[in-house]
Amino acid sequence: MKYENQVITLLSEATKLNKADIKALLEKPPELKMGNYAFPCFSLSKKEKKSPDKIAEELLKKIKPNKKINKIERKGPYLNFFINSSLLNKKVIKNILEEKNTYGKTKQSKNKVMIEYPGPNTNKPLHLGHVRNMCLGQALCNILKSDGKKVIQTNINNDRGIHICKSMLAYQKFGKNNTPEKENLKSDFFVGKYYVLFTQKVKNKPELEDEARDLLHKWESKDLKTITLWKKMNKWAFKGFKETYKKFGIKFDKEYYESEMYEKGKKIVKEGLKNKVFYKDKTGAVIINLKKEGYGEKVLLRADGTTVYITQDIYLAKKRYYDFKYDKLIYVVATEQNYHFKVLFETLKKLKYSFADKCHHFAYGMVNLTTGKMKSREGTIVDADTLINELKGFAKKEIMKRHKLTKKEMDERSEKIAMAAIRFYLTKYDSVKDILFNPKESISFEGETGPYIQYAHARCSSILRKNKEKIVKVKYSMLKTPLEQKIINLLSSYPEIVKKASESYKPFLIARYLLELSQTFNEYYHKHRVLKEEPITRNARLKLISAIKQVLKNGSSLLGFEAIDEM
RNA sequence: GGACCUAUAGCCUAGAGGUUUAAAAUCGGGCAAUCUGGAUAAGGCAUCAGCCUUCUAAGCUGAGGAUCGGGGGUUCGAAUCCCUCUAGGUCCA
Numbered sequence: 001m002k003y004e005n006q007v008i009t010l011l012s013e014a015t016k017l018n019k020a021d022i023k024a025l026l027e028k029p030p031e032l033k034m035g036n037y038a039f040p041c042f043s044l045s046k047k048e049k050k051s052p053d054k055i056a057e058e059l060l061k062k063i064k065p066n067k068k069i070n071k072i073e074r075k076g077p078y079l080n081f082f083i084n085s086s087l088l089n090k091k092v093i094k095n096i097l098e099e100k101n102t103y104g105k106t107k108q109s110k111n112k113v114m115i116e117y118p119g120p121n122t123n124k125p126l127h128l129g130h131v132r133n134m135c136l137g138q139a140l141c142n143i144l145k146s147d148g149k150k151v152i153q154t155n156i157n158n159d160r161g162i163h164i165c166k167s168m169l170a171y172q173k174f175g176k177n178n179t180p181e182k183e184n185l186k187s188d189f190f191v192g193k194y195y196v197l198f199t200q201k202v203k204n205k206p207e208l209e210d211e212a213r214d215l216l217h218k219w220e221s222k223d224l225k226t227i228t229l230w231k232k233m234n235k236w237a238f239k240g241f242k243e244t245y246k247k248f249g250i251k252f253d254k255e256y257y258e259s260e261m262y263e264k265g266k267k268i269v270k271e272g273l274k275n276k277v278f279y280k281d282k283t284g285a286v287i288i289n290l291k292k293e294g295y296g297e298k299v300l301l302r303a304d305g306t307t308v309y310i311t312q313d314i315y316l317a318k319k320r321y322y323d324f325k326y327d328k329l330i331y332v333v334a335t336e337q338n339y340h341f342k343v344l345f346e347t348l349k350k351l352k353y354s355f356a357d358k359c360h361h362f363a364y365g366m367v368n369l370t371t372g373k374m375k376s377r378e379g380t381i382v383d384a385d386t387l388i389n390e391l392k393g394f395a396k397k398e399i400m401k402r403h404k405l406t407k408k409e410m411d412e413r414s415e416k417i418a419m420a421a422i423r424f425y426l427t428k429y430d431s432v433k434d435i436l437f438n439p440k441e442s443i444s445f446e447g448e449t450g451p452y453i454q455y456a457h458a459r460c461s462s463i464l465r466k467n468k469e470k471i472v473k474v475k476y477s478m479l480k481t482p483l484e485q486k487i488i489n490l491l492s493s494y495p496e497i498v499k500k501a502s503e504s505y506k507p508f509l510i511a512r513y514l515l516e517l518s519q520t521f522n523e524y525y526h527k528h529r530v531l532k533e534e535p536i537t538r539n540a541r542l543k544l545i546s547a548i549k550q551v552l553k554n555g556s557s558l559l560g561f562e563a564i565d566e567m
Numbered sequence: 568g569g570a571c572c573u574a575u576a577g578c579c580u581a582g583a584g585g586u587u588u589a590a591a592a593u594c595g596g597g598c599a600a601u602c603u604g605g606a607u608a609a610g611g612c613a614u615c616a617g618c619c620u621u622c623u624a625a626g627c628u629g630a631g632g633a634u635c636g637g638g639g640g641u642u643c644g645a646a647u648c649c650c651u652c653u654a655g656g657u658c659c660a
Contacts, residue, residue, distance in 0.1 A: 040590060052590075077588095338657075339570070343659090365572090368656090395625095452611095515610080523627075526626075
């Protein structure tokens with residue numbers, strides 16, 4: 001920030017303080033009309049044995065305004081600096097229009113961040129919980145990338161285990177060699193159907209539980225028939241996931257499969273046992289003692305030598321480290337696994353792995369339905385694909401009220417709007433909170449929503465499109481109304497917001513920023529005209545509108561939805 | 568039984584010590600004082616009242632609606648920190 005340095009230089013000359021100290025003291029006034037930077041004189045008053053008011057008064061006499069800082073005021077103990085607003089306007093807007101899509105981005109660094117999401121089970125389709133996971137995961141990826149990190153997207157496929165065997169068993173018994181193609185069903189839904197069916201049937205036939213367990217043993221002993229069935233059904237599940245990932249634009253750099261590593265990690269645990277990091281309990285199971293940390297004792301390896309979830313997670317964290325040498329590994333996993341990750345990270349620490357403190361659990365709250373908790377096995381879920389289609393339908397209705405479009409255009413536009421609604425809804429809340437999802441009310445297109453952002457953007461586009469005059473000379477000093485000043489200020493703060501969202505892993509900060517910018521713009525839109533103004537004002541405003549449009553676009557892309565030109 | 572998380576208007580969400588102040592890290596006046604010393608918990612949905620001959624009303628303006636779950640503590644000052652209780656959620660055994 002050139003202007004900040006200017007202010008610092010002026011102050012350091014007058015106060016004889018070093019620049020770093022001044023930088024630390026410098027604040028932003030609570031309101032724009034009070035100036036762009038404020039220097040509080042309290043800390044000086046102790047040294048000089050004078051009142052802060054007086055010090056400010058004296059400093060004011062010493063410091064002369066210049067071209068860039070064209071006004072300096074004393075207000076009580078504060079010295080307020082005003083940046084020459086026409087220069088500031090020009091700088092902010094030009095900067096945005098020159099940098100375009102890279103405005104707000106930090107230079108690429110070598111810092112590597114690995115993000116794991118959404119970690120599906122291959123016995124059921126992706127539901128709303130996964131959708132929240134995917135939206136948050138992607139937003140995080142985008143934000144971190146924008147902050148100059150090298151992002152590696154990874155996934156863990158939970159493709160084996162008793163739950164998978166349950167849907168396999170139900171298919172074996174009742175599937176009659178049917179296929180998704182024959183039933184014209186999305187292939188992961190087809191698999192999920194049998195998982196639900198198992199739950200229904202087991203109510204009257206409890207022995208099915210034992211049969212499922214037998215199937216798991218057969219799978220583990222690599223029984224050919226079982227493996228063939230497993231491969232067939234997993235293929236269906238993955239095919240369905242792939243389609244959904246495509247809709248969300250998710251691409252992984254590396255996918256891991258539980259089936260390939262569920263037994264790995266044993267070695268690490270055994271070594272830990274030898275090194276007395278872990279212990280054996282009465283039953284013979286290997287445990288870690290985390291009583292001091294408040295997490296009790298946790299089994300890492302069962303007495304019969306079989307593994308538990310955490311066994312492979314220890315291995316996987318290590319493997320990933322050796323595969324990619326990440327500086328940070330972020331697990332995007334629901335809050336219900338908070339305890340699991342606390343234990344995992346503590347375990348890694350006790351094993352003295354260098355990457356133990358590089359791991360971070362990005363926890364997000366559950367998505368519940370008004371009818372209760374989503375339960376895949378009972379079929380009480382809202383799945384990703386149905387939800388998208390439903391919202392597309394709403395969007396189409398709205399579009400039809402105002403435009404006549406071809407089928408293709410209609411389809412594309414409604415999908416963009418629907419996706420914006422979903423993504424914004426799922427990223428605008430602080431991620432630790434649970435969400436109560438009411439299908440009819442939750443995702444609307446009015447108020448604090450994705451379409452609201454898109455609408456503001458479309459309005460910008462519309463104004464720019466309708467302008468037929470060439471913009472020759474621009475006098476940025478014409479942007480002087482309070483709303484214009486507020487907008488300029490918001491626009492200039494965008495890069496800081498991205499930085500903050502990246503450092504604190506809080507995508508919702510971007511959402512809130514976009515809302516504030518859109519709200520301010522909409523207010524502006526109603527209060528002031530652009531195209532009917534005299535050229536001198538019009539040109540300046542057109543530039544401002546272009547800048548707003550650009551920032552709305554950049555912010556939207558961080559949350560993963562598209563800014564559109566017409567709605 | 569234990570651990571962790573959450574609690575803000577009818578509903579949803581923001582607010583990570585400043586409502587005296589943009590300052591409690593400070594100077595002065597004063598024997599001293601609750602002195603000098605000064606106001607607002609922000610949005611959205613829903614409700615009600617307005618605004619389309621003016622760049623798309625998926626928008627805008629206005630009104631009403633909150634002693635920030637209860638109690639205690641720390642502090643000059645608490646929605647914010649600490650303790651405790653209550654309610655809800657999640658997990659572990």
